[in-house]
Amino acid sequence: MASHPASHPVPVQTRPHASESIGGAFWMFAAIVLGFTAAAVGLAAFLMWLDARGESHSAATRAAASAHDHDAPPATGGVDAHAHTTAAGLESFAGAAPKNAQELAAAHKPFPAEMPGVQAGPLAKFNLVLTDRTVEVAPGVKYSAWAWEGGAPGPVIHVQKGQTVQITLTNKGAIPHSIDFHAARIAPNVAFKDVMPGESFTFRFKANDPGVYMYHCGTKPVLMHIANGMYGAIVVEPEAGVLPPADHDYVLVASEWYLNTDGLKAPAEFNLSKAHARQPDWMTFNGYAGQYVAHPLTARPGELVRFWVVDAGPSLDTDFHVVGTIFDTAYPFGDMHPHNALHGVQTVTVPAGGGGVFDVKIDDPGLYPFVSHAFAAVDEGQVGLLKVGKVDGTMSH
Numbered sequence: 001m002a003s004h005p006a007s008h009p010v011p012v013q014t015r016p017h018a019s020e021s022i023g024g025a026f027w028m029f030a031a032i033v034l035g036f037t038a039a040a041v042g043l044a045a046f047l048m049w050l051d052a053r054g055e056s057h058s059a060a061t062r063a064a065a066s067a068h069d070h071d072a073p074p075a076t077g078g079v080d081a082h083a084h085t086t087a088a089g090l091e092s093f094a095g096a097a098p099k100n101a102q103e104l105a106a107a108h109k110p111f112p113a114e115m116p117g118v119q120a121g122p123l124a125k126f127n128l129v130l131t132d133r134t135v136e137v138a139p140g141v142k143y144s145a146w147a148w149e150g151g152a153p154g155p156v157i158h159v160q161k162g163q164t165v166q167i168t169l170t171n172k173g174a175i176p177h178s179i180d181f182h183a184a185r186i187a188p189n190v191a192f193k194d195v196m197p198g199e200s201f202t203f204r205f206k207a208n209d210p211g212v213y214m215y216h217c218g219t220k221p222v223l224m225h226i227a228n229g230m231y232g233a234i235v236v237e238p239e240a241g242v243l244p245p246a247d248h249d250y251v252l253v254a255s256e257w258y259l260n261t262d263g264l265k266a267p268a269e270f271n272l273s274k275a276h277a278r279q280p281d282w283m284t285f286n287g288y289a290g291q292y293v294a295h296p297l298t299a300r301p302g303e304l305v306r307f308w309v310v311d312a313g314p315s316l317d318t319d320f321h322v323v324g325t326i327f328d329t330a331y332p333f334g335d336m337h338p339h340n341a342l343h344g345v346q347t348v349t350v351p352a353g354g355g356g357v358f359d360v361k362i363d364d365p366g367l368y369p370f371v372s373h374a375f376a377a378v379d380e381g382q383v384g385l386l387k388v389g390k391v392d393g394t395m396s397h
């Protein structure tokens with residue numbers, strides 16, 4: 001550990017950066033060759049990225065036009081029974097579901113909420129692979145995501161305070177991406193730089209600040225990269241003895257999804273106008289609406305359950321609450337100093353781009369929903385169940 005001065009990024013392997021020597025025309029050509037012109041939204045983001053780097057002014061106009069096209073209702077001719085108009089005149093696909101939604105929810109393999117173990121030794125290494133893929137954000141609702149090999153969110157990273165964290169980011173997507181770790185004190189222009197398609201980049205930081213943090217792609221337009229699934233959580237656990245030992249550690253990453261169609265037939269894509277209006281169609285814990293309602297998290301009566309919650313946003317807060325109990329201890333904003341903790345509180349805001357840690361100890365067996373108590377979020381999928389002890393049946397409401 002001592003051999004690596006922790007506060008300095010250590011680029012371990014980097015391939016040459018094509019973008020600095022090759023002009024925009026090549027990238028337009030490469031875009032066509034790569035075939036991602038079919039995904040107009042992706043192209044728009046790519047052009048916006050070019051524009052952000054000052055390489056193309058006309059690109060911005062095309063990007064804006066393209067984004068505008070995608071705000072139009074889908075040209076399928078069919079009327080979607082679920083669609084309705086929201087306050088800003090935007091079409092909402094909240095609650096869209098196929099007939100077999102319940103079966104699909106039951107068959108869905110939930111994102112593992114259990115916090116993984118810590119790697120032994122002073123250096124913890126992680127490989128993160130970005131890729132374009134279709135994910136499901138709700139039963140039967142498909143979304144064309146920019147995500148991780150395992151979908152969205154990315155894998156939960158768990159380290160101990162004081163460990164050096166080595167991240168290798170591999171970009172298997174069609175456009176440039178990057179990674180921004182909120183747990184790091186590091187020069188962003190060095191460590192969080194854009195990684196070209198097909199390339200990898202490795203950097204290190206020392207995890208000195210305990211808490212639960214967001215990581216995300218920081219490539220412009222960041223709103224779109226986050227909304228498309230490029231986020232995850234890293235837990236930096238305090239030294240042993242700081243926190244009371246938990247019987248269960250569950251990690252929840254809250255996020256919003258903004259869809260241009262209902263996603264029931266073909267995968268939906270990102271809708272920029274809805275994202276700007278902050279009118280999501282779906283809101284989720286760990287990427288899929290209500291997955292822990294169909295597959296509850298569990299505890300025995302009297303056990304200490306610790307929720308490590310990150311709100312990836314991109315834009316809305318999560319007002320974390322567990323129905324039927326009160327937080328014995330809350331660590332707002334992921335400040336893990338015990339003297340800053342709150343006790344006996346009902347709901348604590350987790351800000352977009354922030355975290356919070358919550359301890360509950362429940363004696364009575366039952367089904368205890370955990371939600372964002374900004375209740376539109378519950379309607380849109382940000383709800384799960386903690387099943388304490390042996391329980392028959394499910395929630396009646």
Ligand SMILES: [Cu+2]
Pocket residue numbers: 146176177178217218219225230
């Ligand atoms: Cu990205």
